[in-house]
Amino acid sequence: MCLAIPGKIVAEELRNSLRIGRVQFGGIVRETSLDFVPEAEVGDYVMVHVGFAISKVDAEEAERTYELLEEMGVLEGELPPA
Amino acid sequence: MAKTAPTILGLSCPAPFPAKDTVLLGHGSGGKLSAELVRDIFLPAFDNPALARLDDQAVVQVNGSRIAITTDSFVVKPLFFPGGDIGSLAVHGTVNDLAMGGAQPLFLSVAFIIEEGLSVDVLRRVVESLQRAAASAGVQIVTGDTKVVEKGSGDGLFINTTGIGLLEPDVEMSANRARPGDQVLLSGSIGEHGIAILAQREGLQFESTVESDSASLHTLVASMLNVTRSIRCMRDPTRGGLSSTLNEIAAQSQVGIELDEHSIPVGEEVRGACELLGLDPLYVANEGKLVAIVDPVIAGPVLAAMRGHDLGRQAQIIGTVTASHPGLVTMRTVLGTNRVVDMLAGDQLPRIC
Amino acid sequence: MKYIDEYRDARIARGLAKAIANCARHNWVLMEICGGQTHTIMRYGLDEILPRQIELVHGPGCPVCVTPLETIDRAIALALRPEVILVSYGDMLRVPGSDLDLFRAKARGADVRIVYSPTEAVTIARGNPDRNVVFLAIGFETTAPANAMAAWQARREGLANFSMLVSHVLVPPAIRALLASPENRVQGFIAPGHVCTVMGYQEYEALVRDFALPIVVGGFEPVDLLEAILMLLKQLEEHEARLENQYVRSVSCQGNLPAQRIMQEVFEIADQKWRGIGPIPRSGLRLRSEFAAYDANKVFDLELITADEPAECISAQVLQGLKKPTDCPAFAMRCTPENPLGAPMVSAEGACAAYYHYRRHARAS
Numbered sequence: 001m002c003l004a005i006p007g008k009i010v011a012e013e014l015r016n017s018l019r020i021g022r023v024q025f026g027g028i029v030r031e032t033s034l035d036f037v038p039e040a041e042v043g044d045y046v047m048v049h050v051g052f053a054i055s056k057v058d059a060e061e062a063e064r065t066y067e068l069l070e071e072m073g074v075l076e077g078e079l080p081p082a
Numbered sequence: 083m084a085k086t087a088p089t090i091l092g093l094s095c096p097a098p099f100p101a102k103d104t105v106l107l108g109h110g111s112g113g114k115l116s117a118e119l120v121r122d123i124f125l126p127a128f129d130n131p132a133l134a135r136l137d138d139q140a141v142v143q144v145n146g147s148r149i150a151i152t153t154d155s156f157v158v159k160p161l162f163f164p165g166g167d168i169g170s171l172a173v174h175g176t177v178n179d180l181a182m183g184g185a186q187p188l189f190l191s192v193a194f195i196i197e198e199g200l201s202v203d204v205l206r207r208v209v210e211s212l213q214r215a216a217a218s219a220g221v222q223i224v225t226g227d228t229k230v231v232e233k234g235s236g237d238g239l240f241i242n243t244t245g246i247g248l249l250e251p252d253v254e255m256s257a258n259r260a261r262p263g264d265q266v267l268l269s270g271s272i273g274e275h276g277i278a279i280l281a282q283r284e285g286l287q288f289e290s291t292v293e294s295d296s297a298s299l300h301t302l303v304a305s306m307l308n309v310t311r312s313i314r315c316m317r318d319p320t321r322g323g324l325s326s327t328l329n330e331i332a333a334q335s336q337v338g339i340e341l342d343e344h345s346i347p348v349g350e351e352v353r354g355a356c357e358l359l360g361l362d363p364l365y366v367a368n369e370g371k372l373v374a375i376v377d378p379v380i381a382g383p384v385l386a387a388m389r390g391h392d393l394g395r396q397a398q399i400i401g402t403v404t405a406s407h408p409g410l411v412t413m414r415t416v417l418g419t420n421r422v423v424d425m426l427a428g429d430q431l432p433r434i435c
Numbered sequence: 436m437k438y439i440d441e442y443r444d445a446r447i448a449r450g451l452a453k454a455i456a457n458c459a460r461h462n463w464v465l466m467e468i469c470g471g472q473t474h475t476i477m478r479y480g481l482d483e484i485l486p487r488q489i490e491l492v493h494g495p496g497c498p499v500c501v502t503p504l505e506t507i508d509r510a511i512a513l514a515l516r517p518e519v520i521l522v523s524y525g526d527m528l529r530v531p532g533s534d535l536d537l538f539r540a541k542a543r544g545a546d547v548r549i550v551y552s553p554t555e556a557v558t559i560a561r562g563n564p565d566r567n568v569v570f571l572a573i574g575f576e577t578t579a580p581a582n583a584m585a586a587w588q589a590r591r592e593g594l595a596n597f598s599m600l601v602s603h604v605l606v607p608p609a610i611r612a613l614l615a616s617p618e619n620r621v622q623g624f625i626a627p628g629h630v631c632t633v634m635g636y637q638e639y640e641a642l643v644r645d646f647a648l649p650i651v652v653g654g655f656e657p658v659d660l661l662e663a664i665l666m667l668l669k670q671l672e673e674h675e676a677r678l679e680n681q682y683v684r685s686v687s688c689q690g691n692l693p694a695q696r697i698m699q700e701v702f703e704i705a706d707q708k709w710r711g712i713g714p715i716p717r718s719g720l721r722l723r724s725e726f727a728a729y730d731a732n733k734v735f736d737l738e739l740i741t742a743d744e745p746a747e748c749i750s751a752q753v754l755q756g757l758k759k760p761t762d763c764p765a766f767a768m769r770c771t772p773e774n775p776l777g778a779p780m781v782s783a784e785g786a787c788a789a790y791y792h793y794r795r796h797a798r799a800s
Binding site: 002003004005006008025026033035036037038045047049050051052054055057058059061062065066069070072073074 | 441450574627687
């Protein structure tokens with residue numbers, strides 16, 4: 001459960017003292033509450049669940065762990081037999 | 083082959099079933115429930131060979147000529163959406179049902195069921211759009227009807243059409259003609275109509291420039307038939323998406339279909355919307371795309387002809403017909419594993435889980 | 436799409452699968468808690484590329500499946516009232532109640548509307564001052580902050596026509612109940628990454644300590660799950676039992692503090708009945724008394740309706756990972772998504788529905 005997907009904050013505003021962002025997912029944009037991610041800014045990626053950002057994607061961590069994964073992909077090669 | 087479970091008369095089951103005594107919205111979504119209505123109510127009542135083929139159009143013989151007839155109803159809400167409206171949709175949808183049988187579309191009838199209180203200006207806009215679509219498709223609206231229903235009985239406006247076309251003598255396309263080894267061709271990216279509509283819907287809205295792909299496909303079909311007359315089958319995936327159409331073909335031809343996820347074109351916006359709402363693009367509606375089942379020997383030239391046409395620029399070969407798992411559609415995922423592409427019961431719903 | 440496509444990379448997935456195959460020297464039973472993770476496993480055929488030594492069982496991580504029957508019945512009863520607009524997430528519409536589901540209630544004239552976000556439910560209330568809007572607020576901890584905001588927002592605006600039918604479930608108590616059962620076979624857990632995004636993973640440290648088994652917080656894309664499985668496997672083969680975090684790009688140890696604060700302000704922990712499993716103490720959330728005006732259970736005079744699940748439905752055992760959907764005699768025969776006997780056949784990521792949509796032919800063949 002808990003379908004949350006990463007999106008990029010492209011704009012933000014304060015509306016009735018609530019932080020609302022315009023967040024881009026692939027080719028579409030949706031209004032998203034940024035109240036739970038005060039540290040996220042325009043340009044950052046956030047994980048969004050039911051219209052609320054619940055975390056800021058840690059780009060550094062993602063990159064670091066991804067490099068390790070890529071190495072594994074290069075080294076290991078073929079799919080093991082079923 | 084049976085893919086639907088035994089219905090309420092499965093007397094061995096001790097558990098209570100929710101009774102299917104009322105028609106549900108799901109019965110209109112083009113999936114399993116719709117198929118059940120056809121199988122259980124309509125076919126037994128109207129039984130005849132032309133109907134039994136269950137293609138998008140019926141082919142009848144009149145004085146030596148083969149005439150294609152189709153009927154369709156348009157209940158789309160909202161009436162106006164990016165890329166079209168109920169009027170243009172009505173023309174394109176009807177033309178496409180005829181074109182999928184290889185018929186040249188000629189004449190349409192249009193019946194309006196109008197909810198009391200609809201703005202005359204709205205009606206005028208719809209009619210003008212309908213006429214423009216008909217003109218550009220080269221068909222004439224030759225007869226019609228108007229009814230008005232009480233306020234609250236309709237969604238503003240419903241349109242019913244009948245289309246008539248003429249079949250070339252050597253064209254024989256039907257959903258029961260697919261054979262193992264055939265290639266499955268798709269004319270372009272999927273899900274645009276469904277997402278264009280969803281983007282406007284209360285409760286789900288999002289910003290998007292996706293326009294409905296609603297378009298008349300008969301000239302694309304003609305360019306394909308110019309390459310070869312022996313295309314087995316063509317279908318335009320509408321409600322229920324690409325999956326429903328392919329499942330229908332697999333069922334009617336009693337073959338399996340194996341798709342390749344990599345080769346199915348999905349636009350970036352449709353992708354983003356589907357990821358956000360938890361939808362699978364394979365089940366999202368289209369209104370301007372076609373699927374063709376083609377002998378592998380001529381698949382290449384047919385594909386080239388498609389790509390040479392405005393409505394087929396992104397055409398791809400997306401799969402193969404197989405003798406394995408008759409009636410079932412499967413897909414090789416981007417990871418190289420296999421998944422089943424099942425037919426949905428009713429409409430696909432957005433999910434949060 | 437960034438941060439999605441990279442985690443669906445075939446080469447990396449294969450590399451991980453191979454590493455898992457090389458690492459697995461014994462048989463292990465692993466459980467993923469979250470229905471979204473079950474969905475990914477089925478959708479991408481991950482169990483096809485895992486070695487036979489790994490058995491994946493699916494946990495009760497489908498809040499749709501475990502929403503109590505009474506809650507569904509109450510939602511339907513409210514929806515059938517002409518003055519009520521029942522607003523819900525799409526997932527809930529086909530979940531069978533005792534008699535109807537919300538979809539069929541809609542067919543009978545109920546005003547049932549789907550929203551993507553709870554803020555839309557509040558918007559509907561604002562736009563329909565002469566109707567009573569009831570929002571079916573379900574979910575795990577992931578959804579609780581958003582649902583809490585809806586109540587908070589309604590109270591701030593003094594909306595007189597908005598209330599919520601709350602059914603929130605908490606994951607750690609459910610895992611604890613599962614692990615405490617003598618029939619438990621699970622040796623390692625993939626903890627739900629989005630629940631932990633909100634709550635952090637400190638609660639899972641206690642489980643690791645008390646039951647001496649490894650837990651890895653996992654994400655939802657194929658590469659995430661394969662990596663989490665590899666991390667679990669490495670621990671198991673070395674007889675370790677630690678808490679690890681695979682989903683580092685979204686999950687931190689303490690989680691999301693602003694989200695937790697709003698949850699605490701609006702909700703309090705309560706005993707909760709899990710459909711198909713039974714009551715688990717202190718495993719749910721309810722609205723605090725300060726929000727009584729927005730609690731549909733208090734605003735409306737709802738009779739307590741209880742009913743028994745169809746005897747054939749084995750969802751209890753499926754949700755606890757004791758049986759697979761394909762072990763059920765009714766699976767794909769008397770129980771299908773069109774005619775579900777229990778909730779796991781309805782929800783998009785209920786284990787039975789996932790098996791049905793992606794796997795059924797394996798049973799038939």
